Amino acid sequence: MSELSLKNVVKRFGALEIIHGANLEVKDGEFVVFVGPSGCGKSTLLRMIAGLEDISGGEIKIGGKVVNDVEPAERGIAMVFQSYALYPHMTVEENLSFGLRMNGNPKQDTEKRVKHAANILQINELMQRRPKQLSGGQRQRVAIGRAIVREPQVFLFDEPLSNLDAELRVQMRVEISRLHKQLGTTMIYVTHDQTEAMTLADKIVVLRAGNIEQVGAPLDLYDDPANQFVAGFVGSPKMNFLKAEILERNAAGVTVAITGDKNVRLTMPVTGPLEAGQSVTLGLRPEHFVDAGQGDADLAVTIDVAEHLGNTSYIYATTAAGEQLIIERPESRAAGNRNTLTVGLSANRSFLFDSAGNRLR
Amino acid sequence: MRSKSQSLLLRQIALHAALTPLAIIWLFPLWMMFVFSTMSDFGIFSPEIVLWPSTNFVENFKNLQADTDFLRAMFISIGVAAIYTFLSVLLTSMAGWALARYRFVGRSIVIGIILGTITLPFAVVVIPQFIMVAREFRLANTWIALIVPPLFNSLGVLFMRQAFSMMPGELFDAARVEGVKEWQIFLRIALPLARPTMAALAIILFLHSWNNYLWPLLINSKPGMMTAPVALGTLIGLTKVSWGGIMAGAIMLTAPILVVFVFLQRHFIAGIAAGAVK
Numbered sequence: 001m002s003e004l005s006l007k008n009v010v011k012r013f014g015a016l017e018i019i020h021g022a023n024l025e026v027k028d029g030e031f032v033v034f035v036g037p038s039g040c041g042k043s044t045l046l047r048m049i050a051g052l053e054d055i056s057g058g059e060i061k062i063g064g065k066v067v068n069d070v071e072p073a074e075r076g077i078a079m080v081f082q083s084y085a086l087y088p089h090m091t092v093e094e095n096l097s098f099g100l101r102m103n104g105n106p107k108q109d110t111e112k113r114v115k116h117a118a119n120i121l122q123i124n125e126l127m128q129r130r131p132k133q134l135s136g137g138q139r140q141r142v143a144i145g146r147a148i149v150r151e152p153q154v155f156l157f158d159e160p161l162s163n164l165d166a167e168l169r170v171q172m173r174v175e176i177s178r179l180h181k182q183l184g185t186t187m188i189y190v191t192h193d194q195t196e197a198m199t200l201a202d203k204i205v206v207l208r209a210g211n212i213e214q215v216g217a218p219l220d221l222y223d224d225p226a227n228q229f230v231a232g233f234v235g236s237p238k239m240n241f242l243k244a245e246i247l248e249r250n251a252a253g254v255t256v257a258i259t260g261d262k263n264v265r266l267t268m269p270v271t272g273p274l275e276a277g278q279s280v281t282l283g284l285r286p287e288h289f290v291d292a293g294q295g296d297a298d299l300a301v302t303i304d305v306a307e308h309l310g311n312t313s314y315i316y317a318t319t320a321a322g323e324q325l326i327i328e329r330p331e332s333r334a335a336g337n338r339n340t341l342t343v344g345l346s347a348n349r350s351f352l353f354d355s356a357g358n359r360l361r
Numbered sequence: 362m363r364s365k366s367q368s369l370l371l372r373q374i375a376l377h378a379a380l381t382p383l384a385i386i387w388l389f390p391l392w393m394m395f396v397f398s399t400m401s402d403f404g405i406f407s408p409e410i411v412l413w414p415s416t417n418f419v420e421n422f423k424n425l426q427a428d429t430d431f432l433r434a435m436f437i438s439i440g441v442a443a444i445y446t447f448l449s450v451l452l453t454s455m456a457g458w459a460l461a462r463y464r465f466v467g468r469s470i471v472i473g474i475i476l477g478t479i480t481l482p483f484a485v486v487v488i489p490q491f492i493m494v495a496r497e498f499r500l501a502n503t504w505i506a507l508i509v510p511p512l513f514n515s516l517g518v519l520f521m522r523q524a525f526s527m528m529p530g531e532l533f534d535a536a537r538v539e540g541v542k543e544w545q546i547f548l549r550i551a552l553p554l555a556r557p558t559m560a561a562l563a564i565i566l567f568l569h570s571w572n573n574y575l576w577p578l579l580i581n582s583k584p585g586m587m588t589a590p591v592a593l594g595t596l597i598g599l600t601k602v603s604w605g606g607i608m609a610g611a612i613m614l615t616a617p618i619l620v621v622f623v624f625l626q627r628h629f630i631a632g633i634a635a636g637a638v639k
Contacts, residue, residue, distance in 0.1 A: 072540075079538045081531040088554065089553045099536070
């Protein structure tokens with residue numbers, strides 16, 4: 001049993017509240033990713049779960065046991081740090097076995113666990129090296145190995161890949177995913193990179209300014225964001241937001257028009273208390289634009305820059321109202337030669353948000 | 362056109378040409394100390410200036426040993442400096458570790474007070490310290506009187522605190538998560554990583570103890586308990602001053618420091634430069 005639960009968890013530094021009552025349930029064996037911009041409190045929350053930061057209020061349970069006042073070592077967790085935090089004066093083998101040796105674990109068992117971890121991570125040939133003789137990826141493997149030897153109930157990862165270059169990051173991402181499948185242990189992973197979150201997670205927890213904004217499976221967050229922040233954070237390139245206005249309520253929902261171009265109208269099945277003339281924000285993902293005439297409305301834009309990646313193109317454009325857009329088109333080699341482009345918008349692929357950023361449904 | 366290596370060579374020559382006279386000026390008194398230690402008193406005071414060593418060193422040393430038990434004084438000096446250095450590095454490391462790594466009420470006040478004591482000249486402290494050690498504790502003419510009072514070295518505390526503050530905190534967090542006890546973290550992770558700083562501090566503290574004159578002079582004036590500099594100093598007041606003997610003693614006082622410095626020079630310079638760049 002290694003589920004984890006947070007109930008109204010609060011963190012204060014003096015008068016400053018950093019985490020405002022976080023609630024979360026993590027099932028046994030789940031891979032949960034905390035994602036959010038820097039300073040949102042995700043690392044603090046992870047450190048609170050680890051026991052490296054005291055909690056100012058609420059309750060943390062690991063494996064059904066309240067661990068608020070339990071020492072980090074007794075919580076059944078292992079943590080991988082952003083800086084790897086390998087002991088520079090010890091060899092890889094000593095790094096892996098250090099915690100067990102210091103706790104008086106039997107020598108044979110320690111050796112067995114170290115060997116097992118080394119096999120899983122394929123670092124057998126590095127055992128006698130010092131951290132400074134390893135590459136970034138190898139160091140990260142050793143750091144993960146050090147977590148594995150503890151045989152924890154829960155793995156905690158604090159931005160473990162952010163010091164690696166892009167190519168290695170992708171490779172390690174796959175390895176961490178494979179490791180999760182192999183070990184089947186609960187993992188909590190902190191990152192500011194939404195791509196990492198989308199690819200690794202069973203469940204994503206989006207944080208902003210110490211609040212949990214939304215919890216859900218990656219595609220649920222993508223398809224059905226709870227608010228404008230989540231909508232903007234999940235998906236790459238990020239969602240476009242255009243100022244719009246409610247024209248009328250009708251049987252089908254509401255009809256909205258883009259500010260600055262009253263002809264671009266979409267009727268969306270929104271039932272909330274909305275009035276004609278109210279300002280709203282229309283959200284459209286770059287990949288959800290369609291060809292002109294194929295959607296529910298057409299939008300003419302001026303092309304600023306077009307990036308052609310071969311299979312797809314990103315078009316950076318400006319609307320008549322001067323708002324910036326990113327449009328993803330599958331094939332548009334010719335787009336770069338033109339100044340203007342007309343694309344279609346689909347009502348069922350668009351999102352509506354009120355002025356406070358809440359989703360209108 | 363001059364090549365790059367040529368101009369580098371010329372710069373090296375110019376640099377050495379400028380530094381050599383300075384080195385000679387600095388080394389000349391040391392050389393003469395050595396020369397005098399090998400000459401008879403008659404030779405030292407002869408009007409003719411001799412720049413090369415003679416053969417009287419052993420004779421001079423015998424005189425020195427006869428006037429004052431210099432070998433015993435050397436033994437005390439070495440023993441005091443070694444024990445003092447070991448204990449002081451240990452103590453200042455522990456204090457530095459606590460001040461660098463633990464948050465507790467009044468921490469900045471403690472650091473402020475320690476910093477403040479650096480600005481106090483020893484002359485201000487020496488009388489109360491003497492009264493306390495000699496009168497209250499009755500420890501005059503003991504090893505403890507030489508070793509213990511200067512043990513808590515505020516410069517050392519700040520030195521070690523700086524070294525521990527610069528180590529990444531995640532290292533210690535990682536150990537805590539692994540269930541490593543605080544004292545094990547200090548002994549097995551922090552201290553090994555602070556080794557260069559400790560080496561530099563050890564040299565500074567050893568020198569401090571070795572060269573210390575005023576305090577040992579005051580507190581340990583009994584012949585059998587004097588340190589070497591104090592023993593050497595007592596010779597100057599005698600009716601007949603044996604300069605050859607004094608110079609021989611001075612050579613013996615200087616030699617160990619030179620040896621230590623040559624072996625630990627790298628650490629010494631690293632310690633002084635620590636914190637200069639990130």
